[in-house]
Amino acid sequence: RMAGLDSQRGCDDATAAALCQDFNRFGVLCATREGPHGVTRMTRRIERLLRLPQADALGWYCGRPVMVTRNDKALGVFNGDVGVVLPGHASPALRAWFLDGDQLRSVSVSRLAHVETAFAMTIHKSQGSEFAHTVVVLPDVGGDILTRELVYTGITRAKDHLTLVEPRPGLLGEAMACRVQRASGLGV
Secondary structure, three states, X not given: OHHXXXXXXXXXXXXXXXXXXXXXXXXXXXXXXXXXXXXXXXXXXXXXHHOOOOOOOOOOXXXXXXXXXXXXXXXXXXXXXXXXXXXXXOOOOEEEEEEEOOEEEEEEHHHOOOEEEOOOEEOOOOOOOOEEEEEEEOOOOOOOOOOHHHHHHHHOOEEEEEEEEOOOOOHHHHHHHOOOOOOOOOOO
């Protein structure tokens, strides 16, 4: 769909809604933000593979998926909202389009101060989301971060298909053996 988009004529509501739906069918979830298999590097890899248009001076480009990182009631966007940057109606000016159920809204990118590129996101940030195809990327080392509960959360984001990326053999087994130890302070 992106290939057929004419950035000079703008984007109509039906096209914007279809592109948002397309993006939300596939999710790349990482256990960590940093590191060789974290969100930051995975996002850079995906951007290179897709050969996206050149970003402007502020990092905006047509097709950039964004996740809101802070509530902004005035704009009607909230922490965790995911949208796609596309031209506006009958204009090449970029807007972030968000689909919430059947409700489509757009915000000028110049007004969005708290967003990050969302080609990949942490498993924690994905809670509440569901994707037809989910890719769960484990880190190259286990440790305290990689637990059975975290892997479970990532796996349950998959509606139809799951791809699990295990950078080294045995990592999934290590994660399954590591459970979260909760210390609530409540007496039993």
